[in-house]
Structures are given as structure tokens and as C-alpha cells.
Amino acid sequence: MNISYFTRKQELILAKIETKFIRKEYFDILNSNERLIALIGARGVGKTTLLFQYIKANNGKSLYMTGDDIEFTNSSIYTLTDEFYALGGRVIVIDEVHKYKNWVQEIKNIYDSFVDLTIRISGSSMINILYEKYDLSRRLVIHTLPVLSFKEYYEIQKGITLTSYTFQEILTNSSEISKELVFKYEDLYAEFKNYLQYGAYPFYLEGIKSFNSKLFNALDKIIHEDIPSLNKIDYSHISIFEKLIFFVVSANKPFSVNVAALAREFGVSEPTLYTYLSILDKTAIFKSMRKSSNKVSKKPQKILFANSNILYAYADKINLELDIGTIRETFFVNCFENIFYSDIGDFKVDKYIFEVGGKNKTFSQIKDKKNSFLAIDIDFSSNNNKIPLWLFSFIK
Secondary structure (H helix, E strand, O other): OOHHHHHHHHHHHHOOOOOOOOOHHHHHHHOOOOOEEEEEOOOOOOHHHHHHHHHHHOOOOEEEEEOOOHHHHOOOHHHHHHHHHHOOOOEEEEEOHHHOOOHHHHHHHHHHHOOOOEEEEEOOOHHHHHHHHHHHOOOOEEEEOOOOOHHHHHHHHHOOOOOOEOHHHHHHHHHHHHHHHHHHOOOHHHHHHHHHHHOOOHHHHHOOOOHHHHHHHHHHHHHHHHOOOOOOOOHHHHHHHHHHHHHHHHHOOOEEOOHHHHHHHHOOOHHHHHHHHHHHHHOOOEEEEEEOOOOOOOOOOEEEEOOHHHHHHHHHHOOOOOOHHHHHHHHHHOOOOOOEEOOOOOEEEOOEEEEEEOOOOOOHHHOOOOOEEEEEOOOOOOOOOEEEHHHHHHEO
């Protein structure tokens, strides 16, 4: 196996990798003592860049390869790893691992054969790795790299590091925090508006004009490449995923889910439709919302997109003028992992109720409700119960 081919390829890429901004939380995960880590995430969130920042920090003691490299036509990742290990190598990084045939079995063999070897894997198709993870149980630790938060986007724009806050700190002290930040960084609120359109994916740095097109292409690959590669998906059903996306974007508000009606329209069973909705969640296209209730339910009540950039990209494709309320709600719900739709106010996080709106939004709908707040699209607030929308991206 030609190791020099891989090392040269690695050096050429490393020379172009920036380290001015590193997503430290996820970098530290890669740099941990866990032997086998999979870094997953939506297409375009910066997984490959982070892997190379990790390699760079290891001072060239790692070997990078991609699962679809032409060199593996007549050889194997195992063989390359064996030769690299014999030369003293102890860290391998495999990108696009899902494109390598029988990758699960080979990773398992490598893990078991080289007991002091560190393995980092990733791939543009997060769903393929998620559905194969069970065959690597007890060995594999999976971490998801999310899209950039507004806080991270602004840090990149300004070349600074900002403080994060606990949820409780934001609920009790939003006025002081928002004033301090907005008065210090006068363009912060204006940049928030930009972020909503194009700031969630690092490739915005390559050019804003081409951003929507690149994001749409990435989403299209998920629908036409990643999803069909799952054995449980009938390729003739790909149009159902496209129609679901069209329904959600054209609704121009949080999409109300009627599974029975949708299943009839698409000619599939309700369990099949639930599976398809779950896949769109797992691929980080949808954010399904369940209703706040004492009963445990897996049924989605409403659907929004996984970030406002996706909403803008699809709306641009069909020339739809977006409703600002939907943009705000899309941003807000994606600031939380556990959030529920609520009959009182708009959303519920833990015991707290939130109503989302513009600067003229009042407390009328949540009047006299305990633990209730307004999440308002404004620059700063003088009322701790009226929290600037952008501030939720600063939660630790």
C-alpha cells in the first residue's frame, strides 16, 4: 500500500486548514482518550475541517484517508492501517467512511486488532452512520457536530470569543446581558439578521451569493443519495420526502401534522410515514415538535425546519416570501434540544412558557402565567421577562 500517497494528500490539505476558529467543545471530544469516535452532523457543518484541525494538533502523527479513495479499489483500509501501525502510527482518521464497502466490519477488525490505536471516523451521510452504529456497540462513541450557533457565527465574523450563559442566567438577567453585548458590539443585531439567512453553515465564508445554491445542493444530496442508501427505503418513495419538504416550506408557518391524511395522500401506511418523518429529523432537515403533555407521545404535532437557513434556501427555490414569524420560531426552537409545542403561549421548555414575536408583542396571551417569558426579535431589553431572541443562542 502506498502510504506516501496518503501522507502527501494529507499535507496538501493541512496546508490550507485554518485554526483561527476552532469549535473547542467538539475538538476536545476528538482529543479525548476514547479509542473510537464517530463525528456526525449535517452536510456542510465543518466536520472535515474539524478533523484536520485535530490532525494538525497531533503534529503529523495521524493518517487521514477517505472511504471512497481510489487506492482502496484493490486494497483495504485494514491493510493501510496495518502498514501505518508498523511504522509507529497510532491515530487514523477516516472521512466519508460510509462510502467504503463493509466499513463496519473493517472498523471492528481494526479496533480489535490494534488495541492502542485511536480511530476517528466521519462522513457526509450522518444517517448511514446512525443506522449502522448498533453493529459497533460497546466500541463506538458518536458525537454530533451541529450547525453554527449565532454566537459561533458572530465569533467568526469578529474574530473574538464570547461568554456563554446558563439557561437560568438568561432567564434572570437577560436585560443586563443583552445591553452589555449590544452596546459593546453595535452590529450584533444586524449580524443576527444575516445569520438567519446564511450563517449556520461555515461555507458561507466561501461566498454569500452562492450560499443558497450550495445549501440546496447539500440538501438534495441527502434526499437523493443518503436516504436511498438505507435498505429500508423504497427508491420510488423519494418523491414523498420531497413532497413533505414542499408542504412544510409552502405552509409558511409551523406545519400541522395530520399523519392519517398524509399517509392516505402518499399511499403509504402510517408507520411508514412516521419512519420517513423520523428520517428527515435524523438528517437534520426537519425539527419535529411534540405537544407538551403529561402523556408520553412520539407523534409530531408540528414541523419546522432544523434551522432558518434551510427555510430560506427552499423558499428561494420556489420564490416564496417568508413569514417573519416562522423564521423567528424556527430559530427559537432550534436553540433547544428538548422543547415542546404548547397550548399556552407558543412553546414550553422544562417548566417555562415562551411566546415568540416581534418588538410589539405583548404579554396578553401569557398574562398571569407563572414562569412565562416573551422571546422578542429586538436588540436589547429592559425587562428580564422580555428576552431578545438572539440571546438564546448564547446558552451553554
